[in-house]
Amino acid sequence: MDERLKRSRKALDSYYSDEVKRNIRNKIVDGMEEKKKKNIFRPIMVGASLCIVLVLSFVLTQAEFNTASGGSHEKVVENEVVMKESAFSDSDYEQFAVTLTDYELPTEGRLTDEEAKEKLGIMYHPDFPVVAYGNGLVFDEDSHSLTGTYDYKDIKEIVPYGTQVLGLLRSEIDSSSQHKWTVEGYNTAFRMEPLEDLSKQNRESVVNGEGWAHLQRGIETQLVILEPFEKQLSEEGYEDLAAWLDETIGYFEQAHQFERENWEKAYQWYVQGSNNIDRMEFELGQAD
Numbered sequence: 001m002d003e004r005l006k007r008s009r010k011a012l013d014s015y016y017s018d019e020v021k022r023n024i025r026n027k028i029v030d031g032m033e034e035k036k037k038k039n040i041f042r043p044i045m046v047g048a049s050l051c052i053v054l055v056l057s058f059v060l061t062q063a064e065f066n067t068a069s070g071g072s073h074e075k076v077v078e079n080e081v082v083m084k085e086s087a088f089s090d091s092d093y094e095q096f097a098v099t100l101t102d103y104e105l106p107t108e109g110r111l112t113d114e115e116a117k118e119k120l121g122i123m124y125h126p127d128f129p130v131v132a133y134g135n136g137l138v139f140d141e142d143s144h145s146l147t148g149t150y151d152y153k154d155i156k157e158i159v160p161y162g163t164q165v166l167g168l169l170r171s172e173i174d175s176s177s178q179h180k181w182t183v184e185g186y187n188t189a190f191r192m193e194p195l196e197d198l199s200k201q202n203r204e205s206v207v208n209g210e211g212w213a214h215l216q217r218g219i220e221t222q223l224v225i226l227e228p229f230e231k232q233l234s235e236e237g238y239e240d241l242a243a244w245l246d247e248t249i250g251y252f253e254q255a256h257q258f259e260r261e262n263w264e265k266a267y268q269w270y271v272q273g274s275n276n277i278d279r280m281e282f283e284l285g286q287a288d
Contacts, residue, residue, distance in 0.1 A: 086276065088244055096241060097283035100170045105144055106162035109134040119150045135159060139167050143288075146171040165232050169241070170284065172225055177281035180274060181218025183211035183267075191278055192271045195264055206267075212260045219270055222252045248276040 088096075116132040117124045124130075129141035136149040136158050144167045149158065160168055180189045183202045205211030226249050233242040251273030258266035 087247060092240070092244070093279055093283045094286075096244060096280060097287040099238065099241060100166055100173075100280075100284060101144075101287045103144065103163045103166055105131050105139055105167065106133075106164060108162065121150075133164070135161070137164060137168075139164070144170075145174070160232070162236065165229065165236055166238070169229050169233070169245075172229075173277055173280050173284065176222065176225070176274075176277050181214050181221060183214050185214050186217075192274045194271065195267055198267075206260070206263045209260070212263055215255075215263065215267060215270060219252050219255045219266070222273060223249065223256065226252070244276070244280075248273050251276065 111119060111132040111134060116130070119132060120130070120138065130147055131139045131141050132150065133139075137146065137160060138148050138150060139145065140147050144163075146167050178188060178190065180187060180192065182189055182192065183198070183206050202211060206215065226245060230242050230245045230249065233239075233245060251269050255266045255269035255273065258269075
C-alpha cells in the first residue's frame with residue numbers, strides 16, 4: 001500500500017470520533033436490515049389477508065429463531081462442543097481477497113466533484129480522492145474501502161447497493177480484526193488468545209461476571225454487524241463470500257448458545273469465528 005493511501009486513510013479516519021463511527025455503522029446496519037425486511041414481506045403484503053400475513057409472520061419468526069439458535073451449523077450435543085473445521089482452504093481465502101480488492105465501485109448514484117466538495121466540506125481534498133454517493137456513503141477511490149459518510153446526523157438509514165457491499169464488508173473485516181472484545185474489554189488485538197493461553201486472572205474475571213459480559217458483548221456485536229451482509233452478498237451474486245460469512249456467523253451463533261457456567265465452550269466458538277475474520281484480514285493485507 002503506497003504512502004499516499006496510508007496518509008489518506010489516516011486523515012479520513014481521524015476526522016470521525018469513535019461515537020460518530022458507531023452511529024455510521026448503526027445506520028448502515030439498520031438500512032440493510034430494513035431492506036431485508038422489505039424484501040421478505042413485500043410479496044406477502046400484496047393481496048394477502050391479515051390472517052395469512054400473521055401465519056407467515058409466525059413461520060418466518062420461527063425460522064429466524066432457529067437460525068439464531070444455530071440453524072444449519074454444528075449443534076451443541078449433550079453439553080459438549082463438537083468443533084467443526086472450516087470448509088474453506090487457503091486458495092479460497094486468496095480468491096476472497098481478490099473479490100474484495102479487485103472490483104469497481106458502482107457508477108450509479110455518484111456525486112459530481114462539485115457536489116462532493118459541497119457535501120464533504122473539510123473532508124474533501126484533491127490529494128485524497130474519494131467517491132461520494134447520494135446514499136451518504138463515501139469510499140476511498142484507490143482501495144474502494146469505506147472511509148465514512150456525510151450528513152450522518154440527517155440520514156436515518158443507509159442502504160448500500162451493488163459493489164458498495166464489498167467495500168463495507170472489507171471495512172468491517174479491517175475493523176473487527178484490529179479491535180476486538182476480549183475478556184479484558186474492547187482492545188486492540190490482532191488475534192484472540194487460545195483458551196489454553198488465558199491467564200488465571202482472565203479466567204477468574206469470566207467466572208466472576210465481568211469477563212463474561214465482555215465476551216457476550218463481543219459475540220453479540222459480531223452477529224449484529226455480520227448478519228445483514230449475508231443476504232445482500234447472495235443477492236449481488238457473491239455466493240462464495242456469502243457461504244464464508246454463513247460459516248463465520250455460525251461460529252458466533254454457537255458461542256451465543258452457552259451460559260456463563262459453560263463459558264469455555266462459548267469462548268472456543270468465539271475464537272473460531274474471530275480466527276475466520278483474522279484469516280480474511282491477513283489475505284486482504286497480502287493482496288494490497
